[in-house]
Amino acid sequence: VVNINGSSTSSNNTNGIQVVANPGGSNNELVQLTNRLQGSVTTADATVTTIITFALPSTGTYSIDINVAAYNTTDTAGAAYSLFVGIKSVAGVATKLNLEDKIVNEEATMILCNSSITVSGNSVLVQVTGLVGKSIDWNAVGTYTYVG
Secondary structure: OOEEEEEEOOOOOOOOEEEEEOHHHOOEEEEEEOOEEEEEEEEOOOOEEEEEEEEOOOOEEEEEEEEEEEEEOOOOEEEEEEEEEEEEEEOOEEEEOOOOEEEEEEOHHHOOOEEEEEEEOOEEEEEEEOOOOOOEEEEEEEEEEEEO
């Protein structure tokens, strides 16, 4: 009997998938989607909040594509963002190649919300900004392509 389990990882694999046989020496196999970034957070104000921190593991260039969904549980309103950016990592320092490309889909009550990508040290940060006095649930999922 072999148990097949699934998960995701930020590990780099050009195929986008990997199988880990017998993790922990058991009869389990782990099938993982690779090159994935994900996070979630709830905001209650207009403070910039980090939803994903990705420490760049190697020198090179990263193409990063992130989708962010927001649901305002106070007003039952929604927003969605698609972010794309190129990042270069050299000598432990991350640099954005240019401003991220952003597609914004927001209901009228959510137009003061925001989602963006920035760098700090050698890490990529996906950040969101909510609304004062509104409880907003955020979820972000993305992928990256690496060469170096």
